[in-house]
Amino acid sequence: MSPRGKKLNEQMRSDAKAKITKAALEVFAEYGYHGATMEQIMKASGLSKGLVYHYFPSKEKIFFHLVDKALEISRNTWKEALDSPGTAWEKIEKLSENVAKIAFTDESSLYSLIMVQATTQGKSIPGLMEHIFQHLAFYNELPPLIIEAQKSGEAAPGDPQILFLAYVALIQGFVLFLLNDDETKKKITPEIFTKVLRNPGKPNG
Amino acid sequence: MSPRGKKLNEQMRSDAKAKITKAALEVFAEYGYHGATMEQIMKASGLSKGLVYHYFPSKEKIFFHLVDKALEISRNTWKEALDSPGTAWEKIEKLSENVAKIAFTDESSLYSLIMVQATTQGKSIPGLMEHIFQHLAFYNELPPLIIEAQKSGEAAPGDPQILFLAYVALIQGFVLFLLNDDETKKKITPEIFTKVLRNPGKPNG
DNA sequence: GTCTATACACTGATAGAC
DNA sequence: GTCTATCAGTGTATAGAC
Missing domain, CATH: 1.10.10.60 (Homeodomain-like)
Structure with a gap:
């Protein structure tokens, strides 16, 4: 044909x-x-x-396409760590490693920025917020791991939901601040992220 | 007249x-x-x-006016802590207190969001980025305090610039995620912010 | 001849400005 | 309230592979 x-x-x-x-x-x-x-x-x-x-077909669909790619990158980064073998805390450390390795590459940074913009302007783009929330379900896998790691004493005590938020907020915040600072990007280590979850009473879990 | x-x-x-x-x-x-x-x-x-x-005179000037107010709120919050009496670490703890107390009120949250938007879209608003950088000079007062607190063993070892960034990133990240979550906002404590700077080897400095 | 990639002038709506 | 610029989106036309 x-x-x-x-x-x-x-x-x-x-x-x-x-x-x-x-x-x-x-x-x-x-x-x-x-x-x-x-x-x-x-x-x-x-x-x-x-x-x-x-x-x-439209500007909107292009943006949705980018949001989907951003979500996919993020989901892959998380899934690869959370589905890995080991204890809850080991999975969390693996996640920090993946994030430090992937989230600050040139392409990922831009995609992360797309997500930040989607979050801050989502209300003026019909259906966007719902779309994002639907595809962010993989985030929900972290809090149970934090709770498990609290039981073993490796994670800090306190509200697991707040710890979870701090972890995600730190990653997003770094992306925002390091957009144009390639030198500092190189200095990002997994430890920075793991630190907000770690129990200081039991160093190096 | x-x-x-x-x-x-x-x-x-x-x-x-x-x-x-x-x-x-x-x-x-x-x-x-x-x-x-x-x-x-x-x-x-x-x-x-x-x-x-x-x-x-224009939409742009209104936005600049909001950015200035946001910078002023932020500067006041920081200055009040950093100019307070006490050791470097005490000033940092005071800063975390101020941030937890002020940054998540309804009005401040919106102003913080304005800053996030200014950061992510600043390039398309002529002169905005330069304007912001000029008025963010007060941020520069934190890294020396971190260095001093590292000497006394209260702050975590490592690149002070990264610690500084982690601190600021965490605050901004929280603002972003808690926009529509008033319940979680109430749970924010100063400790969450201080934690990213604290030396786990010497608990409770 | 037919299908698909490509180009671009045009339209209708709406925004900022005053 | 009005003017003007500009945007998203469309309609139509050409080019070229098979």
Whole structure:
């Protein structure tokens, strides 16, 4: 049916989509959802207006696509640690390792920024917050691990929900502050994140 | 000259300005700089289009005004702690107290959110980033205190700049996550913030 | 000839400004 | 209330592979 070979077509499709995605990531990260214009995304991608709209039906759908990719990166980073063998505390340490390794790479930083923007402006983008909450379910796996690690004395005592929030807040906060500071990014260690959960009464659990 | 008494006039001016500021704070916090419209701010303030433009020359100037107020709240919170008497570590503990007490009140939360938005979208608002950096100089007073507290063994060892960043990141991160969670806000204690700086080898410095 | 990628002028709506 | 600029989104047309 297809005049061009199917493979070639798919190649072109995914090439173009990847170009648009990359350009949109950069533009949205810099200007925010409302501040970014399709014009900017077209210029950044080097593609025409018609083509961009050929692949994505709307600005909103492009943003949703980026949010989905951000969630996927995050979920993979978490899942790989939380599904690893070992005690609850070992899993938490593994998670800190993964975060330190992945969250501050150039691409991940931009995706994290997309999530921050989604959080702060989500109310003005219909359906976005619901979409995010639905796909953030993997976060819920951490609090039970904290509770388990509290029982073994490795995690700090106190409200597990607050400890959990502190952990996530610290990661997001770092992303925000290190956007343009590559030198400091290199100094991020897993220990920084684990520290907010660790029980100081029992050093080095 | 003035048909109305001078005092009355000034009263009206500050009333109107306060109304606009309050409305703008809420609208910008919810929709972001670009997502917010002057229409929304006018409706939220209950004032006419003409009056709003009488008090502020542009949308941009309103946002700058909010950023300045946010910086002022932050500076006061920090200064009051860092200028207090006592050791370096005591000042840090006082700072955590102030932050826990002030940063999560309804008004401060919104101002913090304005700062987050300014950070993430600042590049698309001319002059904003420079403006913010100029007025964030008070942040620079914390790292020396950390270094001093490291010498006395109260602060954790390690790169003071990273510890400083972790402290600030944690505060900002909490603000971001607790926007719509008043129940959890109540549970925030100074200890959560101090913990990221404390030396676990010497509990309770 | 047919299908798909691509280009771009245009439209309608709405925002900021005054 | 009005003016003007600009945005998201569309309609139509061309190019080229098969």
